[in-house]
Amino acid sequence: MKIRVRFEKDGGLRFVGHLDVMRFFHKAFQRAGVQVRFTEGFHPHPVMSFASPLSVGLRSRGEYLDTEVEVSENSREMTERLNREMVPGIRVTQFRRLPEVEGKKGNSAMALVGLADYRVKLISEKADFSASEMAEKAVHFLECPEILTWRKTKHREEETDIRPWIHRFEFVPETEEFIMRLSAGSESNCKPETVMSAFLEFCGISLFPEGEAPARESWLSICRMDLLTADGISLGDLGEDIQ
Secondary structure, X not given: OEEEEEEXXXXXXXXXXXXXXXXXXXXXXXXXXXXXXXXXXXOOOEOEEEOOOOOOOXXXXXXXXXXXXXXXXXXXXXXXXXXXXXXXXXXXXXXEEOOOOOOOOOOOHHHHEEEEEEEEEEOOOOOOOOHHHHHHHHHHHHOOOOOEEEEEOOOOEEEEEOHHHEEEEEEEOOOOEEEEEEEOOOOOOOOHHHHHHHHHHHHOOOOOOOOOOOOHHHOEEEXXXXXXXXXXXXXXXXXXXXX
């Protein structure tokens, strides 16, 4: 039985890397009595894959892992059972069965990810625009036909137009947050800090000396709200609760 687990990551756990989170869930499944299937061969390992590794330091309300289990109780029972084994900062919110789909990749979360939703807060005091001014500038920023920025690849740094990868960008005055929907996945992956850097340059705001690369946590608070398919469907909506 194929299962998709949705979970949140917050607090001090946001500084724990992807591989450690994988190991944690493997042990948590064992403690919770979840009968996860193992691969065959000389070195069996649990059948488990994550939709898209979360960058260290980011909070999230919508992380996903896919696994396969031999048997399962109903979704509510399995969610409660897993949460009893979680640590502060990680909470399971869904445990859903996936439909059987033919093909090598099938309906795996990793293969389906095309978009990511974020809420971003600028925590620097140097951006002294009013909330209404910031909202207006966000509208004008999205109207740009192209947004050029320098991005690092594996081999070099190159100038890239990230405008096609920004599907939503707006500022909410009530919460003083930027809401973004950005391309994600293997073909195109746009980071919220890249978009914010381009936006601040568009606004003429200089938060740090030229050439300096400050830690992301010193000027941005980022929460990934959900992962979606290229058609805008939440990965959590593709399964069904086990009754």
